[in-house]
Amino acid sequence: MAIIEVTGVRKAYGRRPAVDGVSFAVEEGEIFGILGPNGAGKTTTVECIEGLRVPDAGVIRVAGHDPVADHDEVTRILGAQLQESELQPKLTVREALALYAAFYPNPADWRPLAERLGLGEKLNTRFAKLSGGQKQRLFIALALIGNPRVVVLDELTTGLDPRARRDTWALIEDVRRSGVTVLLVTHFMEEAQRLCDRVAVIDKGRIAALDTPSGLIRRAAGSTVISFTPSAPLDDIALTELPQAAAVEEKHGRVTIHGTDETVNAVITLLARHHITAHQLRVSEATLDDAFLDLTEASA
Numbered sequence: 608m609a610i611i612e613v614t615g616v617r618k619a620y621g622r623r624p625a626v627d628g629v630s631f632a633v634e635e636g637e638i639f640g641i642l643g644p645n646g647a648g649k650t651t652t653v654e655c656i657e658g659l660r661v662p663d664a665g666v667i668r669v670a671g672h673d674p675v676a677d678h679d680e681v682t683r684i685l686g687a688q689l690q691e692s693e694l695q696p697k698l699t700v701r702e703a704l705a706l707y708a709a710f711y712p713n714p715a716d717w718r719p720l721a722e723r724l725g726l727g728e729k730l731n732t733r734f735a736k737l738s739g740g741q742k743q744r745l746f747i748a749l750a751l752i753g754n755p756r757v758v759v760l761d762e763l764t765t766g767l768d769p770r771a772r773r774d775t776w777a778l779i780e781d782v783r784r785s786g787v788t789v790l791l792v793t794h795f796m797e798e799a800q801r802l803c804d805r806v807a808v809i810d811k812g813r814i815a816a817l818d819t820p821s822g823l824i825r826r827a828a829g830s831t832v833i834s835f836t837p838s839a840p841l842d843d844i845a846l847t848e849l850p851q852a853a854a855v856e857e858k859h860g861r862v863t864i865h866g867t868d869e870t871v872n873a874v875i876t877l878l879a880r881h882h883i884t885a886h887q888l889r890v891s892e893a894t895l896d897d898a899f900l901d902l903t904e905a906s907a
């Protein structure tokens with residue numbers, strides 16, 4: 608069952624459209640990613656879902672409710688991560704948790720929540736003295752304190768070191784295991800690939816693609832990347848006609864081909880036929896990074 612339904616949403620600032628006819632549905636229990644370059648319209652889209660912005664056109668439903676007309680109801684269903692600037696630097700972790708718990712009719716018990724998020728030792732620490740990772744964990748705690756069915760996390764791991772980012776990923780998986788649906792806005796392909804069940808790629812206010820991370824990789828770039836330095840120029844060899852070669856690129860004497868396993872064999876056979884050796888031959892799986900660039904370039 609879809610817990611969030613977004614249908615034909617448009618939102619312009621002045622005459623410039625930021626979100627230009629976006630539709631998608633988030634199923635209950637999934638981690639749904641929104642991925643896109645800077646200024647693509649990701650935050651505007653989630654702010655419309657949160658009821659913080661009013662769309663110019665289109666319909667949004669959160670568990671059947673309109674985020675603007677039924678704002679109180681939606682606030683109970685949907686927990687949103689707070690922006691850093693919204694917390695007082697002198698507030699302690701305990702005070703922040705108790706204060707935010709008081710906003711909700713049926714809040715979670717914040718003590719076990721703080722323990723679960725690794726903040727048990729930090730209850731008396733002021734917000735300003737927390738590390739970046741600890742602040743992010745506090746934001747997750749505050750987003751969860753109202754016992755929401757959906758939590759919206761917008762660029763949660765930006766600015767975190769790799770270890771803190773991985774710890775945060777583990778927490779997000781833990782949140783989903785507890786039955787909460789997660790809507791995750793991110794810039795990090797690795798994050799989307801690792802966490803998300805499905806990803807909507809937004810570019811210039813529109814959905815460029817919506818699929819599982821592996822579906823996006825397959826569809827966009829060709830899932831196998833072959834690169835090598837040929838022992839002689841390839842001038843006369845038509846690599847682009849190889850079976851399922853989605854893209855062929857030559858840079859500084861190194862050739863990169865996106866294709867499939869079948870392409871790997873075909874490249875080697877073709878080179879052998881022309882008595883060319885492939886030096887430093889590398890075969891790797893495409894990443895969501897490749898797919899993202901491909902999808903967003905395609906709509907450029």
Ligand SMILES: Nc1ncnc2c1ncn2[C@@H]1O[C@H](COP(=O)(O)OP(=O)(O)OP(=O)(O)O)[C@@H](O)[C@H]1O
Binds near residue numbers: 625
């Ligand atoms: N309050 C506002 N007033 C005017 N223009 C805005 C406003 N908020 C966003 N925009 C513009 O709308 C477009 C989409 O912005 P939005 O913040 O939704 O993108 P984003 O995908 O979240 O970007 P980023 O990844 O950089 O956070 C951008 O061109 C931005 O400059």
